[in-house]
Each structure stands twice: as structure tokens, then as C-alpha cells.
Amino acid sequence: xxxxxxxxxxxxxxxxxxxxxxxxxxxxTRAGKLVIQRCxxxxxxxxxxxxxxxxxxxxxxxxxxxxxxxxxxxxxxxxHPVHQALTGFGPYTIVLVELPHAGNVRMVGNLICEPTAPVxxxxxxxxxxxxxxxxxxxxxxxxxxxxx
Amino acid sequence: xxxxxxxxxxxxxxxxxxxxxKHGQSPDAEFKLALQAILAACDDAGxxxxxxxxxxxxxxxxxxxxxxxAALGIKELRFSNMHxxxxxxxxxxxxxxxxxxxxxxxxxxxIAFRSLAQGQFARYGRSRLGAAAMGDDAFLAPxxxxxxxxxxxxxxxxxxxxxxxxxxxxxxxxxxxxHHAQSNPxxxxxxxxxxxxxxxASRWIIEPFHRLFDCCQENDGAGAVLVVPADRAKDLPHKxxxxxxxxxxxxxxxxxxxxxxxxxxxxxxxxxxxNMWAMAKLGPQDVDVVxxxxxxxxxxxxxxxxxxxxxxxxxxxxxxLENLLAPSGKMPMNTSGGNLAECYMHGLEMVNEAVRQLRGxxxxxxxxxxVVAVLGGPMVTPVSSLVLxxxxxx
Numbered sequence: 137x138x139x140x141x142x143x144x145x146x147x148x149x150x151x152x153x154x155x156x157x158x159x160x161x162x163x164x165t166r167a168g169k170l171v172i173q174r175c176x177x178x179x180x181x182x183x184x185x186x187x188x189x190x191x192x193x194x195x196x197x198x199x200x201x202x203x204x205x206x207x208x209x210x211x212x213x214x215x216h217p218v219h220q221a222l223t224g225f226g227p228y229t230i231v232l233v234e235l236p237h238a239g240n241v242r243m244v245g246n247l248i249c250e251p252t253a254p255v256x257x258x259x260x261x262x263x264x265x266x267x268x269x270x271x272x273x274x275x276x277x278x279x280x281x282x283x284x
Numbered sequence: 285x286x287x288x289x290x291x292x293x294x295x296x297x298x299x300x301x302x303x304x305x306k307h308g309q310s311p312d313a314e315f316k317l318a319l320q321a322i323l324a325a326c327d328d329a330g331x332x333x334x335x336x337x338x339x340x341x342x343x344x345x346x347x348x349x350x351x352x353x354a355a356l357g358i359k360e361l362r363f364s365n366m367h368x369x370x371x372x373x374x375x376x377x378x379x380x381x382x383x384x385x386x387x388x389x390x391x392x393x394x395i396a397f398r399s400l401a402q403g404q405f406a407r408y409g410r411s412r413l414g415a416a417a418m419g420d421d422a423f424l425a426p427x428x429x430x431x432x433x434x435x436x437x438x439x440x441x442x443x444x445x446x447x448x449x450x451x452x453x454x455x456x457x458x459x460x461x462x463h464h465a466q467s468n469p470x471x472x473x474x475x476x477x478x479x480x481x482x483x484x485a486s487r488w489i490i491e492p493f494h495r496l497f498d499c500c501q502e503n504d505g506a507g508a509v510l511v512v513p514a515d516r517a518k519d520l521p522h523k524x525x526x527x528x529x530x531x532x533x534x535x536x537x538x539x540x541x542x543x544x545x546x547x548x549x550x551x552x553x554x555x556x557x558x559n560m561w562a563m564a565k566l567g568p569q570d571v572d573v574v575x576x577x578x579x580x581x582x583x584x585x586x587x588x589x590x591x592x593x594x595x596x597x598x599x600x601x602x603x604x605l606e607n608l609l610a611p612s613g614k615m616p617m618n619t620s621g622g623n624l625a626e627c628y629m630h631g632l633e634m635v636n637e638a639v640r641q642l643r644g645x646x647x648x649x650x651x652x653x654x655v656v657a658v659l660g661g662p663m664v665t666p667v668s669s670l671v672l673x674x675x676x677x678x
Contacts, residue, residue: 145427149428184542213488214428214434243542
């Protein structure tokens with residue numbers, strides 16, 4: 137597991153709400169693990185969290201740890217600050233990361249890179265856990281960096 | 285069993301709009317703007333506003349039907365309808381829902397409308413989030429993915445990359461809207477032309493495909509149309525414009541959470557467009573004028589592709605300015621200036637423009653226009669589209 141104390145974005149952005157539906161994911165990230173929903177009925181991976189399996193309609197959804205690696209499915213680099221915490225900051229890079237070993241579910245995070253670095257669709261990436269210990273409740277974000 | 289269709293069953297008898305303002309510039313409250321547009325549509329149709337018996341809107345419009353009915357002294361409210369979904373995804377659906385009410389006999393005379401005063405209320409391009417991000421936003425906002433442009437940008441990046449489409453294709457879409465606005469005095473961008481140089485020099489909102497001019501304005505104003513049974517429209521002042529086909533919704537799991545739609549690089553029209561063309565008994569080749577909702581130019585590209593107007597393999601060659609201009613381009617598009625340059629009235633202004641083209645009264649008239657398509661706000665779910673036509677198309 138890889139963690140970082142250097143944050144991808146300035147402090148002051150909204151913190152994630154952690155209701156019962158999504159709590160296992162946030163508990164996982166606190167422990168440096170990437171866990172996502174997996175149906176106990178049919179085995180389908182599912183992301184984001186939902187109460188029912190979209191494939192077999194089972195409500196018996198479990199949570200499974202998956203390898204914290206993936207590949208860039210798409211990306212964007214915002215310049216315009218849409219939140220006051222981002223004023224004077226940026227550009228920064230957002231990636232949509234596909235997890236081929238987990239039913240091709242996709243996750244959104246920041247790519248840790250220079251703001252002018254080229255970004256390539258299909259590039260292999262690995263998760264970097266970014267703790268926000270001072271928050272109440274504390275939470276950990278999942279960022280991404282290119283695999284060596 | 286008789287065919288279940290709205291084709292030729294209802295008509296838009298009247299159109300109305302307020303003065304269009306830059307965001308925050310309206311001297312009037314949002315609800316007053318709604319009233320002005322609705323009264324203008326009734327006046328245009330030659331129908332007493334007290335005969336209106338229904339209201340349909342979308343995008344969480346704040347001017348609610350019961351208040352409108354009370355304010356206008358409506359004799360009897362028979363239909364009130366709010367279409368789910370944000371932005372302009374529901375623009376065609378609001379007309380369709382009004383049409384369904386009229387054709388089914390639930391109501392006789394229904395207004396579809398949109399009112400927006402972003403000075404009175406909040407803007408879309410700035411965060412309205414609190415300290416905690418809820419629902420889908422919990423997985424997006426902490427990463428700085430907050431605004432509508434950011435919600436859609438990665439669809440565009442992937443589609444453009446997959447098909448090798450250049451930013452110049454999007455520039456042509458933006459320039460067509462600005463070009464048409466220069467001869468439309470209603471347009472907010474009237475007298476403010478856009479050149480290639482100005483577009484290319486404009487600042488990045490989001491790399492790699494969203495410069496400033498790829499993004500819609502935010503505006504204040506209101507627009508409305510009046511929907512009546514087809515046979516009634518024949519006795520009213522204007523040449524009737526008939527609804528030929530319409531559909532709304534989204535394809536398989538297009539609203540899947542946290543950017544997990546299986547067909548992600550999409551405007552979400554594949555099934556909607558198919559259903560609309562099937563009802564209309566027409567295809568893209570039959571359309572004289574296209575009104576394609578621009579939230580962002582990349583969304584217009586996806587929307588045109590999914591309705592069959594543009595082959596992605598030929599997008600670089602086809603999406604050039606001259607092809608998109610009235611009166612004689614191959615595909616005149618956004619002929620009043622659209623969301624980018626007439627007014628961001630969540631596409632209602634495009635329905636009004638479609639009616640003007642079919643009446644032959646548009647500022648940038650396409651001669652002999654018989655069929656006009658209105659492609660509603662792309663990339664949200666539900667999306668919606670419609671096709672209107674003259675009596676000759678029935």
C-alpha cells in the first residue's frame with residue numbers, strides 16, 4: 137500500500153459523506169484497502185454503491201478487496217476554479233480509472249502529475265491513499281499515479 | 285389495435301419568450317418571467333390564458349404549476365408535470381408530456397415552459413455544495429469534479445480520442461451559433477461575433493476540449509410553448525406546427541453511479557433517437573434544420589452522431605462552419621444562436637426557433653423548411669428529443 141501526505145488538491149473542498157450504504161468503502165480506504173461492492177448472489181462487481189445488484193436483483197451485496205491498480209479510461213484537466221478552495225490553484229488532473237480485474241468498474245480520482253504532463257488513455261496506474269486525519273469524521277481519498 | 289403514437293396528433297399553437305438577459309441581469313423575478321413568457325405564448329396562439337389547463341416543465345423549474353394556475357386565474361387545472369433530471373435533458377420531454385396530456389384527453393391546452401433567473405437564484409458553474417458531499421458527489425467533489433462541464437468532460441475526451449476528432453470540429457459548432465446570433469436581435473450575443481482567432485485564444489475551462497466558447501452561457505429569462513390538439517390548431521392564427529415524433533429516457537444504465545455507464549462516451553441518445561425516428565417515420569436525411577442543445581460543444585457532437593446526423597469517421601470533414609449555416613448549409617444548425625449565443629434557456633428557445641422555421645418567420649430562415657429536429661440537452665439522463673413538421677409532412 138502506498139500513502140501520501142502531500143495532497144493533490146488544496147484543503148477546503150467538500151468532504152465525503154459516509155452513510156451506511158457507502159461506509160464499507162470509506163472504512164476500507166482508512167485501512168489502505170480498495171474495497172468495492174460484489175454481489176453474493178451472482179458475483180457481479182458494482183460501483184458506485186447501490187442497495188441492489190443491477191444484474192440479479194439480489195440485496196445480498198458484499199464488499200471485496202480488489203487490487204489497487206487500473207488503467208486510465210479517460211481524463212480531464214480543469215483550469216477554471218469551480219469552488220472557492222480552488223481559486224488561484226490549478227490546472228489539476230482528474231482521471232477515470234478502469235479496474236479490469238474487477239468487472240471493469242471505474243473510479244474517479246486525481247492523477248498525481250505535473251499540470252502540464254501528457255496523459256495517455258490506457259496507461260497503467262496504481263492507487264495512492266491520501267488520508268485526511270484531521271477531518272471529522274476522518275477520511276482517506278484514493279488518488280492515482282502512473283505505474284513505474 | 286390502433287397505432288399508439290403522437291405523430292400528427294398535437295400542434296404547437298403559440299410560442300413566447302421574455303427579453304433574454306445575461307445571468308443576474310433580469311430586472312424581473314423568475315416567476316414574473318415565467319408569467320410573461322406564458323402570456324406571450326397564449327397571445328401568439330390567440331388563446332385566452334384562462335383556457336390553459338396544464339403546465340409541464342423540467343430541470344426542477346421553480347415556477348410551479350399550482351402557483352401559475354392561481355396567479356393566472358386558470359379556470360381548471362387538469363395537468364401538472366415536472367420531468368425528472370437536471371439541465372435541459374427534459375426540454376423536448378416537457379413538450380412531449382404536454383402533448384401526451386392533450387392527446388389522451390387529460391387536458392386541452394397545455395403550456396410547456398422554462399424560467400430561469402440566476403441572479404435571484406444560484407448559478408450552475410459555481411459550486412453549491414456544502415461542507416459534505418452527498419450521494420455520487422461524495423466520490424467526485426473531493427477530487428475537484430463538481431461543475432456540469434466537469435461531469436461531462438471525460439465523455440468528450442474519450443469519444444474524441446477514440447475517433448480522432450479534432451477540436452476544430454467543436455469550434456465550427458460554436459461559431460455556427462454565434463454566426464446566427466448576429467442576425468437575431470433577441471440574442472444575448474447579438475453584436476458580439478466570434479472569430480476563429482478569438483475562439484482559439486480563449487482560455488481553457490477544461491483541457492483538452494473545453495475552451496471558454498465551448499461552454500454555454502448562463503442567462504435569465506423564460507420561454508413557453510402552447511400545445512393543443514391538432515384539429516384545434518387549424519383554426520388559430522398561425523400555420524400549425526405538428527409534433528411528428530418524440531422520445532425521452534436513456535439507454536442501458538446510462539445513469540449508473542460514479543461515471544460507470546457501460547456506454548460512457550455517449551450523450552445517452554442511442555435508444556431515444558431510434559424511438560423518436562420510429563414515431564416520426566422519418567430519419568436524419570429528412571430534416572431541413574437541426575436545433576442541437578449546446579451545454580458544451582462536445583455534447584453537440586455526440587448528440588449529432590447518435591441521432592444519425594454525423595458519421596464520426598467523417599466528423600472532421602463535415603463539421604465545418606459553412607455546412608452548419610442557414611440558409612444554404614448542408615445541415616443548418618442552431619439557427620437562432622442556440623444556448624451558446626441566443627440564450628441559455630435550457631433549450632426552450634430552440635423549440636421556439638423550430639416553430640419559427642416551420643412558420644417561415646425565423647431571422648435566419650431556411651427556405652421551405654418542412655421538418656425541424658430539436659435534440660435536447662445531451663449527456664444527462666433522461667435526455668429527450670423531438671421532431672416537428674408542417675402540414676405537408678403529415
